[in-house]
Amino acid sequence: MPLLEKELMRCEQCGTLLESVTAASGCLNCLLGGGLNEPGVSSRRFQHYEVCVRDDGITLDQLGRGAMGITYRALDLNLDSPVALKVISAAYSDRPEARERFRREARAAAQLRHPNVASVFHFGETSDGECFYAMELVHGETLEVHVRRDGPLNVSSALDVAEQVCRALVVAESHGLVHRDLKPSNLMEDHASHPGFSGTPEFASPEQFDSNKASLDARSDIYSLGATLWYLLCGKAPFASDLVMQLRNHQRQLPLEDLTAANVPASVANLLCSMLATDPNARPQSARELLNSLRACRKAVGVEPRRRRNLVLATASFALLALSVFGMGSYLSWRQHAQGTVSTLLPIREKSIAVLPFEDLGADKENAYFARGVQEEILSNLAKIADLKVISHTSVSQYEGSTPRNLREIGRVLGVSHVLEGSVQRVANRARVNAQLIDTRTDAHLWAETYDRDLADVFAIQTEIAQKIAAQLQARISLREKAALEQRPTKDITGYNLYLEAKSLIDQAINMEGKEMADAYSRAIGLLNQAIERDSGFVLAYCRLAEAQDGVYFKGIDHTQTRLELAKSAIDSAFKLQPNSGEAHLALAIHLYNGYFDYDRARDELDVASHTLPNDSRIFEWSGYIDRRQNRWHDAIRNFNHAVDLDPQNPKVLTSAKSTYWLLRDYRNARELHDRVVALNPKANREMERAWRDVIERGDTQAMHAVLKTKSPDDQEYSDTFFQLALWERDANTAERMLPAMVARYGDDFQARWVGSTTFSRDHWKGLIARIKGDEVGARAAFTAARAKQEQTVRTNPHPEPALCVLGLIDAVLGRKEEALREGRRAVELARPEKEALDAADVLYYYAVICAWVGERDLAIEQLQASAKMPGGVSYMEIRLDPHWDPLRNDPRFDKIVASLVPKD
Structure with a gap:
């Protein structure tokens, strides 16, 4: 039919x-419920998530069902916090196309970041092929339940709800996403003010009943929101029927008498009529247009915007259950644009762009920096526009000198729909700049222009190009953004080139060690000081100078208060010149993090910086670092994923995201990011990388042995691998032989674990190696020598928790049991997870070791069990290989902990 x-x-x-x-x-x-509701099944594990059961202790706590899967209330075992877990149906789990669709749904959901959109922070797959993704669990009751119990909302509250939902739709629309299923039963009254988003014919747009649904766009969601607003005001849907044909007929004749009976103001009624128009072209044409109409409507009826905490409904805010929180079906629709298709890796935004390195048509080094500067400034200008997605400099720099370029592939890898290419030639005091905008999906040239002007006009050229590109992409530019675009970074071209060279050195220093790193920072500082001498009003140069000074301090090259003061002086100079500079606020955030561990103030500075630097991946990267420190792991994942989205080819950003997944023992996602990092490094030893992955995920050193057979212990690149492997395998002679190389590479104090900041001195390492040998006399002598230095470290360190634990380890070996336990307990008391989560995990790890070393096995097991549940706590690799745990290896309770940490995928 x-x-x-x-x-x-x-x-x-x-x-x-x-x-x-x-x-x-x-x-x-x-x-399609699969095996999740089989008789006798009271719980299910999906990696480190466990589906919860209801109060009867038998029935799984199901939040909703959909065509492809079921959403459950679950527990994140690593964080001991509730989540919503959507699981693909067993009937679909063996279909590759269905699993890929499910993955795309999760990826698209993860891209949406907004107060009215629930956060998706994890995608996984079990060994049986069951895909799932975890998201923020929105608590509360649905609007449908509320209206049925208490009756319709007043106009003020209903408009509040509509505006909050509309703001979420604006974000979804900017990502090319269509929800398709808005209705009161999918709107949550969220008492925690963490809103989120997730089909029913009464609320579906007319076009959703057509056989060709590919044309659905944001106007379909606008219709559904109109039907929802009608329900909130009248207590019933505008139409109700179990026959699609009847619904279609009803939709042509709105029951306006319902609005009259509910005393709905004329302006609100008129807006509802436009939202519920049968013809999509007669509705508001975008979520942004609707949002403006809602605000105008509010003003017309004399209702002022309310603070979210003051909503009528028990100070609650409403959450649009976004992207399948209740798993009611397939909620995402990637719009197919006329110019091409959307990437299968990420939902590519229409207003997205990468500014590729411009071709240098000159012959000298100075012209090369000039060409780089033109590209850099155009990129920086575009990145100031919040309505655009602009890929960061690090990710586009790899394409420098690459010709010809495969723009479709570049667009796919970087996740953009457009690229800007160009060339630069500087001859005497003239600058010739050519730029062209290209659609990566079709290779269509959308705009091109050549500028031939006096060299002094080069910054004006860059601003003009940025403005024209923004116009081509139909990006909205606020007055503040327009003013920022017209602001020149400096009046001195030579100084700008010096700044660019220094910026490049700072970026390179991050991946260097020892003298090479110190030299890079030193050269960068010298170049930036030269740039400032040429233009004392060069704000960006002051900000990068602060970053370099902080790098020297944080990397231990010059860990003195004087160095911190040099960094702060540069920041103060930047603020005097430009109090609202986003770059200055970002520099201050980094300074507070690196120099003072002041994470709250650093976060505040990042929030301020984000208003003027909406596309700067460093905002989200540093936010992720703070989230990890403050035990906000879901937020950390979200921020690092956002940083990766803006800077997808930056090894540092990818590594930070990867290590966060490792800390959460999410090896599958960590592995994916690790492979991307390796792929970016043409010099990477693929065999060694795979060997390390085997060790980290499975505690298997076999592959590492095979690789090291072809390497020399004298090769500094592999010194730490030889040393670590020797410790794991209790090869004390090799460890002793490699210790000088480790000291030469990392200094007299270096870490055993990379999680926190606990370091062991050279004498401590000597004592540990002697202990492995069974040389108690040698161990006691070495640890006695280490103790004097460690006491001094504890006294002088403003954050002594890690140092206290090391002192406790030393005292444990020296037979000072009570002192050792007291020092360990004090370290645990000081290292609060909400304040310094990484150090807290590190301290608990070593406190468990202290307990084991002094013979308190029960206490050691208790601490180890807690560590096994903490992000950054003991990993499967460590518990299998670390010699610290040898005193517990014959305890069946220890074996049980080992078994619990075996990777599930």
């Missing part, structure tokens, strides 16, 4: 609406 004549039936079990053509074979939602 034709689609419009299909009858709608309801499943007796779950209430899902069914079309008559499919009802005969049963409810798809119930059929």
